[in-house]
Amino acid sequence: MARDGTGVESLYPFLYSGGSNLEDVLDQVRRSTVDKAAEIVELRRLTVHRDAARLADCARAMARSFLGGGRLFAFGNGGSSTDAQAVATTFLHPRPGGRPLPALSLTDDVAVVTALANDVGFDVVFARQLAAFGRPGDIAVGLSTSGNSDNLVRAFEEASRRGLLTIGLAGYEGGKMAELDTIDYLFVVPSSSVHRIQEAQTTVYHVLWELTQVALEASDSS
Amino acid sequence: MRQRLSETLQAAAADALEQRVKPVEALAGDAEQVAAACHAMAIRFHRGGKLVCFGSGGPSTDAQHIAVEFVHPVIVGKRALPAISLTGDVATLTSIASREGYAEVYAHQLRYLAAPEDIALGVSVDGNDPAVLRGLEAAAELGMLTIALVGGDGGGTAGSAAVHHALVARSDDPLVVKEVHVTAYHVLWELVHVLFEQPGVLDPEVIR
Numbered sequence: 001m002a003r004d005g006t007g008v009e010s011l012y013p014f015l016y017s018g019g020s021n022l023e024d025v026l027d028q029v030r031r032s033t034v035d036k037a038a039e040i041v042e043l044r045r046l047t048v049h050r051d052a053a054r055l056a057d058c059a060r061a062m063a064r065s066f067l068g069g070g071r072l073f074a075f076g077n078g079g080s081s082t083d084a085q086a087v088a089t090t091f092l093h094p095r096p097g098g099r100p101l102p103a104l105s106l107t108d109d110v111a112v113v114t115a116l117a118n119d120v121g122f123d124v125v126f127a128r129q130l131a132a133f134g135r136p137g138d139i140a141v142g143l144s145t146s147g148n149s150d151n152l153v154r155a156f157e158e159a160s161r162r163g164l165l166t167i168g169l170a171g172y173e174g175g176k177m178a179e180l181d182t183i184d185y186l187f188v189v190p191s192s193s194v195h196r197i198q199e200a201q202t203t204v205y206h207v208l209w210e211l212t213q214v215a216l217e218a219s220d221s222s
Numbered sequence: 223m224r225q226r227l228s229e230t231l232q233a234a235a236a237d238a239l240e241q242r243v244k245p246v247e248a249l250a251g252d253a254e255q256v257a258a259a260c261h262a263m264a265i266r267f268h269r270g271g272k273l274v275c276f277g278s279g280g281p282s283t284d285a286q287h288i289a290v291e292f293v294h295p296v297i298v299g300k301r302a303l304p305a306i307s308l309t310g311d312v313a314t315l316t317s318i319a320s321r322e323g324y325a326e327v328y329a330h331q332l333r334y335l336a337a338p339e340d341i342a343l344g345v346s347v348d349g350n351d352p353a354v355l356r357g358l359e360a361a362a363e364l365g366m367l368t369i370a371l372v373g374g375d376g377g378g379t380a381g382s383a384a385v386h387h388a389l390v391a392r393s394d395d396p397l398v399v400k401e402v403h404v405t406a407y408h409v410l411w412e413l414v415h416v417l418f419e420q421p422g423v424l425d426p427e428v429i430r
Binding site: 021022025026028029030031032033034036037038040041044045048049052053055056057059060078079081082083085086089090093095145194195198199202203206207209210211214215218 | 227228230231232234235236238239242243246247249250252253254256257260261279280282283284286287290291294296297395396397398400401404405408409412413416417420422423
């Protein structure tokens with residue numbers, strides 16, 4: 001997980017000016033909650049509006065992959081590893097009414113992850129699993145806030161070489177992931193707050209799930 | 223046909239976006255409860271307590287996310303605070319589920335891994351997960367501070383006497399609830415640190 005250079009001090013100058021009393025601090029805390037809610041609503045709007053056509057294209061490509069027997073592999077580090085697991089369970093055991101689809105997270109098997117990290121290096125923990133599991137027509141979804149994780153770069157190289165549909169979620173300006181030609185669909189959340197990036201990325205993969213379900217229904221009826 | 227599907231999908235994306243606005247605004251409307259929960263958590267950390275998180279299904283990933291958030295902050299220079307998730311030990315989790323029943327998976331672990339000064343944080347998209355509710359009840363019995371992140375109408379968890387602070391994401395869609403929860407726990411983390419670093423606000427004489 002990337003680190004944010006912005007200090008809390010710069011966001012709450014009032015709090016760092018010396019002594020403080022509880023009511024003033026709690027008032028700041030309440031206002032900060034309101035500000036952050038407004039911020040994430042706006043960031044989601046920006047992200048989804050800007051990428052609406054590509055989200056639709058990506059969902060259609062995912063639906064085609066699943067219809068052809070493809071499986072989804074998700075991966076990420078730190079907080080993004082929990083998103084990888086959330087992606088997998090959203091597709092595999094969806095909310096009531098959803099169609100279950102084959103998906104797994106490459107972050108779950110601690111034996112495999114620590115074996116690869118210890119014997120080869122942390123850069124290969126996802127790439128090696130994709131080499132073992134991935135088949136042409138499968139889907140690789142990698143999540144990073146910075147876009148700079150080396151093990152994601154390696155994973156996308158491996159997935160692309162093997163003919164997987166590759167999808168990346170990043171923040172800031174996309175980092176190294178924005179420079180790769182191995183990612184078919186890259187969605188960048190334009191923010192420098194790790195927290196807001198993660199919140200908007202959650203929406204991106206939820207929307208991709210929803211649109212994939214709609215595309216699969218459409219293919220049933222055509 | 224291709225064109226029509228693309229338009230349908232883009233309309234679905236726009237619709238999904240709209241469904242997320244009101245529940246986030248509702249979180250802002252609950253700023254008072256958020257502040258109260260942060261203050262209570264900061265007091266517990268200040269006294270040496272740790273945060274113990276749990277949730278089933280999708281929320282299990284949130285429990286792990288919250289733990290890593292506190293242990294390894296994304297903002298450089300913020301101190302690590304002790305937090306664990308009860309969803310990571312699959313051996314124990316499946317063993318309890320198999321022998322004592324699924325509802326006991328968190329309550330059992332809390333009884334042996336947690337202490338009275340700790341904080342229990344249970345996550346459930348509808349507030350009706352029996353394991354999360356049993357966990358919060360066991361935590362309250364131990365004397366822990368109990369916080370619930372729930373959704374929908376809050377279910378049986380929000381109304382439980384064992385829950386000291388309930389934050390309810392106002393949506394019936396579990397995906398939207400999760401998104402509000404992610405914002406809620408990011409805010410909790412950040413504001414706990416704001417309070418934690420304030421001289422005086424956690425002293426016994428100002429704690430209500």
